Amino acid sequence: MNLRTLLAGTIPAEKQRYLRDSFDVIGDIAVVVVPPELAEFRQDIALAVMSIRRNIHTVVAKAAPVGHADRVPRYEFLVGNSTVTEHREAGYRYRMDLSEVFFTGRLSTEHQRVARLVGAGERVLVPFCGVGPFVIPAADRGALVTAVENNPAAVRWLLENLALNQVEDRVSVLASDAFGLTQADGAPFDRLICPTPYGKDEILGTLAPLVRGGGVLHFYTFKGDRQVEGLVRGFEEKGYTVLFHHRCGWVARGIGRYVFDLEKGA
Numbered sequence: 001m002n003l004r005t006l007l008a009g010t011i012p013a014e015k016q017r018y019l020r021d022s023f024d025v026i027g028d029i030a031v032v033v034v035p036p037e038l039a040e041f042r043q044d045i046a047l048a049v050m051s052i053r054r055n056i057h058t059v060v061a062k063a064a065p066v067g068h069a070d071r072v073p074r075y076e077f078l079v080g081n082s083t084v085t086e087h088r089e090a091g092y093r094y095r096m097d098l099s100e101v102f103f104t105g106r107l108s109t110e111h112q113r114v115a116r117l118v119g120a121g122e123r124v125l126v127p128f129c130g131v132g133p134f135v136i137p138a139a140d141r142g143a144l145v146t147a148v149e150n151n152p153a154a155v156r157w158l159l160e161n162l163a164l165n166q167v168e169d170r171v172s173v174l175a176s177d178a179f180g181l182t183q184a185d186g187a188p189f190d191r192l193i194c195p196t197p198y199g200k201d202e203i204l205g206t207l208a209p210l211v212r213g214g215g216v217l218h219f220y221t222f223k224g225d226r227q228v229e230g231l232v233r234g235f236e237e238k239g240y241t242v243l244f245h246h247r248c249g250w251v252a253r254g255i256g257r258y259v260f261d262l263e264k265g266a
Contacts, residue, residue: 031061071128094136094161096131103130114138124138126147194218217260217261219262223255
């Protein structure tokens with residue numbers, strides 16, 4: 001059963017086209033997008049979501065875009081009154097308050113894919129690390145991880161999650177701006193995992209020098225499909241070998257989140 005089917009008798013046929021059939025689930029919280037055309041039906045949408053996913057205790061609607069500084073969305077409660085939750089993914093546990101931190105479950109496949117590439121003893125740098133979904137699996141594989149996060153609330157949750165997953169002895173946490181990192185912050189690294197915020201692609205120029213020759217960079221960026229071929233050429237012209245790239249999902253009409261696995265020239 002999906003939302004369109006459940007709400008067919010509630011939302012008029014002429015407005016059905018505005019209804020998004022998908023929603024995000026983080027722990028026991030469902031995050032929905034309610035367009036203005038369906039504002040009067042937001043409670044009906046929330047109850048329909050809860051009937052589909054019985055483990056959901058809270059339903060929130062995105063009320064504002066992600067902020068430029070902390071990347072934290074603003075939410076409107078539709079059902080429930082708490083944004084604190086524990087999300088489980090591939091055997092790992094992540095506690096967080098969605099009103100304080102940015103988190104997306106849409107990268108769960110990437111979290112696991114990249115972790116499988118990490119070797120024991122590698123020195124790994126993870127900027128914009130949030131509550132730890134790239135950090136913790138890498139550390140659990142035996143890597144020595146430097147985790148960088150500028151949001152104090154995210155740092156607090158990250159420290160709790162490191163202890164929760166018993167990897168705190170393999171992670172160094174820097175509560176600082178990734179754009180300010182230098183060679184003194186643990187370089188050279190064997191691997192960079194960079195879940196780049198929207199519009200911050202220039203971070204690659206700051207962090208690439210911290211990776212050793214022959215090291216690997218997992219660089220995430222937001223692009224349209226037609227930009228990808230040119231981006232690949234640009235990486236190759238800068239001396240990188242493009243090992244792999246693909247779209248990890250859509251974030252807006254015509255804009256996808258892409259990952260590029262790059263090997264740095266010696």
